[in-house]
Amino acid sequence: MASTAIQRQLEDAGNRLAEPLSSVDELLPLLDAMESYLAKLEQSPTDSTQRALAPAQNALVTDQLLRHPDADVRVAVAACISEILRITAPTVPYDDEQMVDVLELIVSSFDNLEDTTNRSYSKTVVMLESMARVRACVLMLDLQCDALITDMFHKFFNTVRDYHPENVVSAMETIMTLVIQESEDNVPLETITTLLDSVNKGNEEVSAVARKMARRVIQACCSTVSAASTSPASSPADGGMEDNNGGPAVEKEASSSGSTGSWLGSRFQWLFR
Structure with missing residues (x-):
């Protein structure tokens, strides 16, 4: 159960976020503070916690924040929303249109995984692990975000390197495996193509660690990948x-x-x- 102090801090931060903030220097500290408050909340929030959460939950999905011109602000927004998805799971906190925007923002943030010195790297790793843990990636299937799924697979295979820690690689594998296993044999053809292309040694855009990751995903989802890759939809x-x-x-x-x-x-x- 969240303390009264955390609830009050969260509600105050959410109300401040709903006000026009003129500069990145104002936004980033506020978003960082909000993320820290959200991280302290457990799943299945009480009614009082839900009321405290509401201002932030609503403010974070405004166009002003979802499409902010500053990349670090967008990642900070995505990190806060990722925490909200964790807290409210398995309940979906937004309508379908908002969820598509949210998932697109989170997936776009995965570009920051390439550079471990990036300011947003640690936030992105937390988002990645949270997506794997609470299975938020499965929502992409429910919302028929085929292109977004393929884009996410591309990002994983083109980004992962041997310098990434095991928790990053493991989270990527878990997400891809979940998406394929939960697809009910309706995996987007482009996603399967991306997966199979990534085990091709002639693909210079893919690192050795990415090829190993792709092979493990294929082995974990062998029957689904086999069915999708030999279906009439994949014919010439x-x-x-x-x-x-x-x-x-x-x-x-x-x-x-x-x-x-x-x-x-x-x-x-x-x-x-």
């Missing part, structure tokens, strides 16, 4: 991949193996030879 007739000469690569792979499976299916089978 629906816009399959092209080879270096502009022709459909799927046809070459299928003809050489004697199989009528898709390019993705061939690649998936190749992984486990």
Whole structure:
């Protein structure tokens, strides 16, 4: 149960946030303080805590903050909202349109994982771990955010390096695995393509640690990935991949193996030879 002092501090900060703040120098300390108050709250808040939380919960999803021109402010806003998602889980605190905006903001913040010296790095790691722990990533499936899911996978594979600590890599794996396992065999084709591309040693944009991560995710979700990669939706007739000469690569792979499976299916089978 949150103390009365924390509730009062949180409510005051939320009310201040609802007022026009002219400078980043005013906003960042206020958002940092709010995040620290939110971090002290447990899940399943009492009625009094919910009332104290309401001003901040509402102020954080205004256009003024969600689309603030300063990158550090946007990350600080995302960090506060991430805490609210944790506190209110499994209840969703916003309507569908707001949740899409919130999830887009959180995913965009994952760009900060690349530079461990970035001011926003530690906040982003906390958001990443929270998304994995409270399964907020599954909301992307409920809201049919296919492009956002694919973008998130891209960010993970293009960002992760051998200097990242195990908790970062583990959280990324957990999020991707959850999304695929909870997809009910409706994983976006572009997401599966991104996943399979990331185990390709010829993909110079992907690090060795990213390839290992992709392989572990595929192994954890083997049946779902297999079903998605061999479905009719991944056939060349629906816009399959092209080879270096502009022709459909799927046809070459299928003809050489004697199989009528898709390019993705061939690649998936190749992984486990």
